[in-house]
Amino acid sequence: xxxxxxxxxxxxxxxxxxxxxxxxxxxxxxxxxxxxxxxxxxxxxxxxxxxxxxxxxxxxxxxxxxxxxxxxxxxxxxxxxxxxxxxxxxxxxxxxxxxxxxxxxxxxxxxxxxxxxxxxxxxxxxxxxxxxxxxxxxxxxxxxxxxxxxxxxxxxxxxxxxxxxxxxxxxxxxxxxxxxxxxxxxxxxxxxxxxxxxxxxxxxxxxxxxxxxxxxxxxxxxxxxxxxxxxxxxxxxxxxxxxxxxxxxxxxxxxxxxxxxxxxxxxxxxxxxxxxxxxxxxxxxxxxxxxxxxxxxxxxxxxxxxxxxxxxxxxx
Numbered sequence: 001x002x003x004x005x006x007x008x009x010x011x012x013x014x015x016x017x018x019x020x021x022x023x024x025x026x027x028x029x030x031x032x033x034x035x036x037x038x039x040x041x042x043x044x045x046x047x048x049x050x051x052x053x054x055x056x057x058x059x060x061x062x063x064x065x066x067x068x069x070x071x072x073x074x075x076x077x078x079x080x081x082x083x084x085x086x087x088x089x090x091x092x093x094x095x096x097x098x099x100x101x102x103x104x105x106x107x108x109x110x111x112x113x114x115x116x117x118x119x120x121x122x123x124x125x126x127x128x129x130x131x132x133x134x135x136x137x138x139x140x141x142x143x144x145x146x147x148x149x150x151x152x153x154x155x156x157x158x159x160x161x162x163x164x165x166x167x168x169x170x171x172x173x174x175x176x177x178x179x180x181x182x183x184x185x186x187x188x189x190x191x192x193x194x195x196x197x198x199x200x201x202x203x204x205x206x207x208x209x210x211x212x213x214x215x216x217x218x219x220x221x222x223x224x225x226x227x228x229x230x231x232x233x234x235x236x237x238x239x240x241x242x243x244x245x246x247x248x249x250x251x252x253x254x255x256x257x258x259x260x261x262x263x264x265x266x267x268x269x270x271x272x273x274x275x276x277x278x279x280x281x282x283x284x285x286x287x288x289x290x291x292x293x294x295x296x297x298x299x300x301x302x303x304x305x306x307x308x309x310x311x312x313x314x315x316x
Contacts (some may be wrong), residue, residue, distance in 0.1 A: 003263055016031075020052070021044075022177060023176075037141050038143075038250060038253065039168055040143070041169070059198075060199055062203070064139065070107060074116050080119050094132070099120070099138055110148040124144055144167075159256040164283060165244055167282065216264075238286060238290035256274060270305040
């Protein structure tokens with residue numbers, strides 16, 4: 001089964017990389033998140049391919065996908081749906097919003113007000129929208145791929161900690177290297193500007209891949225290693241907020257997908273070390289004193305990884 005997962009996984013990478021060039025590792029991390037039914041946050045400056053990557057991932061799945069452009073005047077009901085009055089029946093009914101899809105692209109999510117951002121909290125965690133006391137389930141699988149601009153950009157609202165914790169992983173694309181950007185310029189054609197990608201999998205197969213990834217082995221020493229890393233963030237004097245239990249579960253699940261992408265049926269400590277930054281990085285927050293000293297959260301996390309003993313032997 002690991003061979004099947006790896007085959008589809010690499011087909012997805014190739015498909016997305018036909019649109020977003022030179023970012024194979026970022027695409028791989030994003031797909032690890034999606035194949036464990038997590039939610040993905042893509043954080044970077046404008047013009048680096050955030051939305052293109054999100055659309056390419058969504059288009060690679062032969063399921064439904066919708067895009068919402070987040071703006072300051074966007075209302076929560078514009079995202080989740082709204083109760084409407086039907087004059088013919090003299091009753092209210094629920095009109096579904098764009099969250100009722102397999103893949104929801106939330107473009108520039110931090111340009112919306114905190115009230116609108118919070119509209120995603122329930123559906124991201126519980127896969128349902130409650131309207132007038134009645135829960136409405138969204139389709140499965142259900143993924144949110146959100147993009148955001150750096151928080152110091154004009155017109156942005158910082159995502160609250162509880163919102164960030166709903167995202168299994170945060171990735172950044174960065175600027176393309178010189179050779180890749182030259183290729184992008186030379187291959188540019190007006191007629192190809194808005195082209196999509198062909199689907200390489202569907203929602204049904206995706207469900208089976210998600211189930212297969214769940215069977216990847218994670219031994220006790222690996223789980224212990226994950227928790228010790230999380231405890232390091234909770235006890236570090238430079239951090240006001242450490243990693244939650246949701247964060248440790250996300251790291252374990254994403255590590256399973258990472259292992260399956262390499263045709264392995266088990267998770268290794270190296271998988272955890274590779275994934276700890278994209279899974280834990282957005283979940284930790286510096287204390288005010290640390291910020292004044294110019295400390296960076298990436299430095300703190302790297303220090304914790306260096307200090308925590310790595311399991312040396314695989315059990316069984």
